[in-house]
Amino acid sequence: MLEGSILYQLKVAHQPGQVGKRPLNFGVYYKNTLVALCHALEDCILECQSQPLVITAFQRGKWYLEEADRYADLAARSQQVVIMAAPDAGFTEHPTSQRENVELVSLRADDPVAQEWHLMILAPTYAAMVLCQELMSEDYGVQGLPTQDLERKFYGFWTFESNLVQETIELAIAHIEPYNPSLAAKLKTQVQQIAQAQTQTQVRDDLGMIVSRVVDYLQSSQLDLNGNSTQHQADAYLASLDTNLIANEVQAFLRMAQLTDQADQLNPNAAAEVATLAEAIGQLLNLPVWQLNRLRLAGLLHRLAPLQQSQTVLTASTFGRYADDDSNTAPSCPLIPGAQVLRTMPQLRAIATIITHLTEHWSGSGQPGNLAGDAIPLESRILGLLIEFQQHLAIARQQHPDRPDHAITALAACQQDSSDRWDPKLIETLALLVGGFQQGLQLPVNSPKISAGLWMIDSHCADDLYEVTP
Amino acid sequence: MTEPLLTNPTKLLPGAALEEEDLSGQNLHGVNLAGARLIGADLSRSTLTGASLDGANLASCQFIAADVRANLMGANLMQADLSEADLRGANLRGANLMRSRLHQTALAGAFLSGANLMGGNLQGADLRGADLRGANLSGANLQGANLMQADLQGAIVTEANLEEANLQGANLAGANFAGASLLCAELEYSNLDGANLAGACLVGTVKA
Numbered sequence: 206m207l208e209g210s211i212l213y214q215l216k217v218a219h220q221p222g223q224v225g226k227r228p229l230n231f232g233v234y235y236k237n238t239l240v241a242l243c244h245a246l247e248d249c250i251l252e253c254q255s256q257p258l259v260i261t262a263f264q265r266g267k268w269y270l271e272e273a274d275r276y277a278d279l280a281a282r283s284q285q286v287v288i289m290a291a292p293d294a295g296f297t298e299h300p301t302s303q304r305e306n307v308e309l310v311s312l313r314a315d316d317p318v319a320q321e322w323h324l325m326i327l328a329p330t331y332a333a334m335v336l337c338q339e340l341m342s343e344d345y346g347v348q349g350l351p352t353q354d355l356e357r358k359f360y361g362f363w364t365f366e367s368n369l370v371q372e373t374i375e376l377a378i379a380h381i382e383p384y385n386p387s388l389a390a391k392l393k394t395q396v397q398q399i400a401q402a403q404t405q406t407q408v409r410d411d412l413g414m415i416v417s418r419v420v421d422y423l424q425s426s427q428l429d430l431n432g433n434s435t436q437h438q439a440d441a442y443l444a445s446l447d448t449n450l451i452a453n454e455v456q457a458f459l460r461m462a463q464l465t466d467q468a469d470q471l472n473p474n475a476a477a478e479v480a481t482l483a484e485a486i487g488q489l490l491n492l493p494v495w496q497l498n499r500l501r502l503a504g505l506l507h508r509l510a511p512l513q514q515s516q517t518v519l520t521a522s523t524f525g526r527y528a529d530d531d532s533n534t535a536p537s538c539p540l541i542p543g544a545q546v547l548r549t550m551p552q553l554r555a556i557a558t559i560i561t562h563l564t565e566h567w568s569g570s571g572q573p574g575n576l577a578g579d580a581i582p583l584e585s586r587i588l589g590l591l592i593e594f595q596q597h598l599a600i601a602r603q604q605h606p607d608r609p610d611h612a613i614t615a616l617a618a619c620q621q622d623s624s625d626r627w628d629p630k631l632i633e634t635l636a637l638l639v640g641g642f643q644q645g646l647q648l649p650v651n652s653p654k655i656s657a658g659l660w661m662i663d664s665h666c667a668d669d670l671y672e673v674t675p
Numbered sequence: 676m677t678e679p680l681l682t683n684p685t686k687l688l689p690g691a692a693l694e695e696e697d698l699s700g701q702n703l704h705g706v707n708l709a710g711a712r713l714i715g716a717d718l719s720r721s722t723l724t725g726a727s728l729d730g731a732n733l734a735s736c737q738f739i740a741a742d743v744r745a746n747l748m749g750a751n752l753m754q755a756d757l758s759e760a761d762l763r764g765a766n767l768r769g770a771n772l773m774r775s776r777l778h779q780t781a782l783a784g785a786f787l788s789g790a791n792l793m794g795g796n797l798q799g800a801d802l803r804g805a806d807l808r809g810a811n812l813s814g815a816n817l818q819g820a821n822l823m824q825a826d827l828q829g830a831i832v833t834e835a836n837l838e839e840a841n842l843q844g845a846n847l848a849g850a851n852f853a854g855a856s857l858l859c860a861e862l863e864y865s866n867l868d869g870a871n872l873a874g875a876c877l878v879g880t881v882k883a
Binding site for chain 2: 206220221228229230231232233340341344346348360361452493654663
């Protein structure tokens, strides 16, 4: 990794042991994936409720010129656009470059940032970032150098986390300073204003729409790949590119779910902990491996459902907004927006169904489908119970950090409404697991490695859980 | 025409000759096929829990999505397809898995010490806590595989693809990673004492 590059500086700031900073997980991206990803995140600017600051690094001016017409539209909806690139002919002359709110930073050829591909978008209502560096020729190793432009490899990460975007923008501004001190001063003021507006308004663009667009653009790239496969291209090359696109579709959902966790200061580990508990319960029930995998992925994604947001962790006895709803006469299943977003990816159809039915009751009095007993998907029953259990666990830890019996307290809270709300068999299995905890069983809770998201989906995640039963 | 095997259990014996048999979807729980010849047999979606297949010749067999939590010590699984199969805790010590397909295979806690996995496809395999001591993974594709807490002491991992693999807490002491790609692999808390990383790509790892 190039010292002095923005990715390097950010990595150093997040080295293990840095207080308050989470180590960053990097992933591998083909140019093909980056183009689709950046186009999607950029096009969201056109529908953004506020005007963003956009800072980009294009490696060379010629790559910017390929996008310069699009950037005219983006600049029209932005507060400020900054383009960093090593200059090529025509770089400064393009009409977009002449716009009042577009600033060019001509990087020196030996500037490490000239090897990087960045897109940073920060607005009061929207934040997104792609931060990558191209592989050096020696790093391609035994696979050899790519023969196609779209096969060029980058590594880095992308995110919707606005604090991370702001941190990176500040690094970029520091990098711009020696080139153009007055621009740097102007950008600093703009960042401060945006950060202030973020805390004042709390309004955010609909992330579900943004994620849908990301998935849509990545899927289009997959179609393009497969449409062009008649040429003499190696299958392995196409498969790698295709895999990379699907992996990032899954990542889009995982990154969306991650934001809910991070916004919940009292229970920021819910997704990872629920997924781990679910896997343990699944093992006790001797579920087949494919179902364990599906359970784990649904656990990681369960916070996509907005019912988790509308509820504070301290009112845990009824989780979910439907539980308070007296009318059992819903004419049809209400749509769960978070689960609907998942349906943009057919490979995750079963996961969407599982998440939709998390709030059913064993007795049949739950929503959205009034399903009862074994008609509720098993994974929905397991996860519904474990979400409740984990919330009680988080409360118990917070209220009595010194006591060793958090799991017993949480289990007792779930047992209170076992006959009505939960599957009694699952309450028994959970009691077995809690007994294990009392005897010293420990489950390592690991945050998922989001960059490797693809490996969590297999063929069963696409199953249609309801079309087969009446 | 082959007889249905379940009505003729006498065929399921140690050392049996079952080449090219279609055993897909069968419940073969606990069978003893030690040393049997099953070259090219189709065992997809079958249940082989607790079965004895040690020393069996299973070259080019298909085990797609099968439950193979069995004893496969020293078995020949060359070019076998074990995609999405369940091999959790299976005994594969000294087995020959050269160029086998282990795509998204569940191998958590499996015993693979001394196994030959040269050129195997283990993309996205779950190898959490697996025992891979002294195994040969030369040229294998382990892209995105989960090797958390796995033991690769003294393993040969030369020119293997470990891009985006999770090696958190893994024991990599004395392993040979010459020419391997660990691009964006997760190496937090892993033990690299005495590992050979000559010519290995460590770009994008937390440790590098």
